[in-house]
Amino acid sequence: MKKYNTPLIDQLEKGPWPSFVTEMKKAGKNNEMANDAVGHLEKCYTTKMGYWKHGGIVGVLGYGGGIIGRYSELGEEFPGVAHFHTVRLNQPSGFFYTSKALREICDIWDKYGSGLTNMHGSTGDIVLLGTKTDALETIFAEYSSRGWDLGGSGSDLRTPSCCVGPGRCEWSNYDTLDLVYNLTQEFQDELHRPMFSYKFKIKAAGCACDCVASIARSDFSIIGTWKGDILIDQKEVQNYAKKGMNIMSEIVGMCPTQCMSYDGKELKIDNAECSRCMHCISKMTKALRPSGERGATICMGSKAPIVVGSLLSWVIIPFIKLESPYTELKELIRKIWDWWDDNAKPRERIGEVIEMKGMRSFLEAIGVPPMPQQIKEPRKDPFMFYTEADITAYKAKEAEEKKTGKYRF
Amino acid sequence: METAELQEKIFAFCQAAKGKKKLKEKDIIKGVSAEQNVPPDDVKKAMRAMIDVGRLMYSYGGGASSVEIPSEEYLREKGLIK
Numbered sequence: 001m002k003k004y005n006t007p008l009i010d011q012l013e014k015g016p017w018p019s020f021v022t023e024m025k026k027a028g029k030n031n032e033m034a035n036d037a038v039g040h041l042e043k044c045y046t047t048k049m050g051y052w053k054h055g056g057i058v059g060v061l062g063y064g065g066g067i068i069g070r071y072s073e074l075g076e077e078f079p080g081v082a083h084f085h086t087v088r089l090n091q092p093s094g095f096f097y098t099s100k101a102l103r104e105i106c107d108i109w110d111k112y113g114s115g116l117t118n119m120h121g122s123t124g125d126i127v128l129l130g131t132k133t134d135a136l137e138t139i140f141a142e143y144s145s146r147g148w149d150l151g152g153s154g155s156d157l158r159t160p161s162c163c164v165g166p167g168r169c170e171w172s173n174y175d176t177l178d179l180v181y182n183l184t185q186e187f188q189d190e191l192h193r194p195m196f197s198y199k200f201k202i203k204a205a206g207c208a209c210d211c212v213a214s215i216a217r218s219d220f221s222i223i224g225t226w227k228g229d230i231l232i233d234q235k236e237v238q239n240y241a242k243k244g245m246n247i248m249s250e251i252v253g254m255c256p257t258q259c260m261s262y263d264g265k266e267l268k269i270d271n272a273e274c275s276r277c278m279h280c281i282s283k284m285t286k287a288l289r290p291s292g293e294r295g296a297t298i299c300m301g302s303k304a305p306i307v308v309g310s311l312l313s314w315v316i317i318p319f320i321k322l323e324s325p326y327t328e329l330k331e332l333i334r335k336i337w338d339w340w341d342d343n344a345k346p347r348e349r350i351g352e353v354i355e356m357k358g359m360r361s362f363l364e365a366i367g368v369p370p371m372p373q374q375i376k377e378p379r380k381d382p383f384m385f386y387t388e389a390d391i392t393a394y395k396a397k398e399a400e401e402k403k404t405g406k407y408r409f
Numbered sequence: 410m411e412t413a414e415l416q417e418k419i420f421a422f423c424q425a426a427k428g429k430k431k432l433k434e435k436d437i438i439k440g441v442s443a444e445q446n447v448p449p450d451d452v453k454k455a456m457r458a459m460i461d462v463g464r465l466m467y468s469y470g471g472g473a474s475s476v477e478i479p480s481e482e483y484l485r486e487k488g489l490i491k
Contacts, residue, residue: 055470057483062460064467064474133486154467154474155433193457194467194474195434306472341435346473 001032004039008046024116033114033130036080040072058085058133060140064194066150067136080114083132087113087139088125088151090184090191093177094164095120108142122217123201124161125151156194157187162204163211171281172206173224173294174322180204182326187333196337197344204296208278214299214313219350220333221299221313222322228292229271230280236287237267251280295321297373298332301351311351314359316366318373332366339365360385410447415455416464418445423465423478431468431475463489 006021013019021038028035044050051073058069068086075082089105105126109115114130121127131139140150151159160183163169165176183202184191190200203214206224214221241247247267252260259273260280267287269280281288298320299313322329340350343357354362363370386394401407410418422441426432432440437456442449456476459465466479484490 057466057468057477057480059467059469061463061487064460064469064476069469137487154469156474193434193460194469197433198473346431346433347471 001028001035002039004035004042006038006042009038009042027115031110031115033080033084034116036078037084037114037116037130040074040078040081043074043077052084058136060136060150063140063150063192065153065156065192068153070130081130084114084130085133085136087128087131087136088121088123088153088159089128089143090149090151090159091120091124091126091161093162093180093184094167095124096164096167096177104146105143105148108139108146112139112142123151123158124203124212125159150192152191152199154194155196155198156192156200157190157196158199158201159191160184160187160202160204161212163206165204165206169206169211171209171224171278171290173226173290174206174296175324176204176206176222176224178324179222179322179326179329182324183330183333186330190337196341198347198349200337200340200350202333208276209282214302216302216310216312217304218302218313219300220336221302222296222329223299224294225276225297225319226290226292226294227319228290230269230274231289231291232267232269233287234266237262237284238265240284240287245284251283254279254283293321295319298329300336301349301354303349303351307347307349308352308355311349311355314351314354314376315373316363316368318371332368335366410445410451412451412455412458415441415445415447415451416459419452419456419459420464420478423476427478431470431473432477433474434476437476463487 009021012021024034024038024041028038040051053071053073054069056069059067066088068088070084070086072078072081072084106115106117109117109128112131112135113128116129118127118129143149160180162176162180163172165172167177200220201218202220202222203212203218204222205212205214208223208225210223214223237247245251247262251267252262256277256279257273257275259270261268276290281290296319297315298317300316301311302313303311317332320329336350339362340353344350344353359374360370363374398407419437419441422437422444423432434453434456438449438452441447441452456465460467460476463479463484465476466483468475468477481490
């Protein structure tokens with residue numbers, strides 16, 4: 001196997017942190033593709049050029065997603081990376097694996113690919129880096145025969161992902177694991193057959209701590225919330241104070257809606273003003289906990305900057321109950337896709353289309369009434385207009401009230 | 410309309426767009442459905458059957474996916490022609 005001199009990327013092995021270069025070199029000892037990837041990377045650093053080409057027609061028969069074609073312009077110099085396609089495997093909900101399952105993934109990948117993996121990509125998939133075109137169908141057959149499936153890529157529903165939810169976290173307001181599994185099964189067609197204008201990401205977080213960063217990284221963010229008050233154990237509040245927590249500055253002062261007060265003895269919360277952000281609860285886990293009905297808030301539209309700048313998700317449904325079989329949620333998603341499909345240009349994410357067409361027409365199309373919680377910035381969201389029909393009805397009502405003497409200003 | 414006949418219409422629709430426009434699945438469904446006056450679901454099923462056997466294929470470029478008539482290279486790679 002060719003030995004590459006790599007003074008530049010060796011720098012990335014120094015310091016206290018784990019290094020991807022070290023891992024690539026380890027893989028390169030047994031695998032020609034990984035070895036050439038090391039040399040190729042050094043060349044990129046030396047010349048300050050990227051040599052990767054991306055896209056094209058690679059894939060497995062019948063699927064439009066899951067394989068991302070990558071080629072190097074330096075195929076002759078580094079034959080191991082001439083084809084270096086990425087395979088995305090649909091991860092289990094909440095990233096729960098057995099060590100047997102992980103071995104299975106890696107054994108197949110060592111056999112047909114570079115052995116390099118990325119656990120996990122930002123969409124959540126298990127990303128297997130580097131294989132050749134002629135191995136794709138075999139790889140797919142090997143993984144699918146063991147119950148694995150490809151994830152999403154291109155203009156399709158990207159692999160839905162979620163936080164660990166009730167599997168490991170007491171704050172989850174709904175079963176994120178079950179929901180994501182259910183949505184993945186329901187939307188198999190949308191996941192494997194690219195039919196949209198661009199990508200569509202669904203992420204499910206059990207609470208507003210949002211461990212999957214759904215608010216910033218998904219077109220459709222499902223964030224757990226509750227309807228009741230925050231229950232306070234005043235004795236535990238005092239324990240936190242005794243242990244050195246500055247409740248005024250760390251809790252009360254950090255409350256985004258300023259709905260808390262503390263007089264040194266008792267912590268009070270004006271629950272009507274609370275936005276359920278989870279800050280106080282996550283800081284004082286023993287003293288505070290949610291109560292009442294549990295469900296989720298649906299926010300939409302976040303994305304990284306490509307066509308226009310980055311966006312954060314925007315509240316569409318303030319509260320929805322999430323219980324299997326999630327019929328209401330699935331119907332909502334389908335209505336959203338229909339509207340998006342009718343209005344989007346190629347490569348336009350749904351958040352961009354909502355900004356362009358207006359929240360009003362979006363809400364009308366998906367049959368959701370305007371609600372105060374949907375206002376992103378006070379006095380800056382003019383989407384609650386009256387239609388001609390509304391004005392006519394209002395005038396008729398006003399005339400009637402004037403006639404009967406019930407009219408009030 | 411018989412599925413085989415509909416598939417010929419779909420193929421002709423894709424061929425007419427070749428080199429001019431990247432067609433999304435929905436472009437084909439809407440276009441052929443309107444042109445041939447057949448329900449969109451029938452077009453969808455017929456088109457997907459064509460994709461499953463390699464008569465059409467998914468492609469990707471510039472960040473978006475499309476449906477195209479496969480090249481000989483693709484068909485050879487999938488073992489569909491020699």
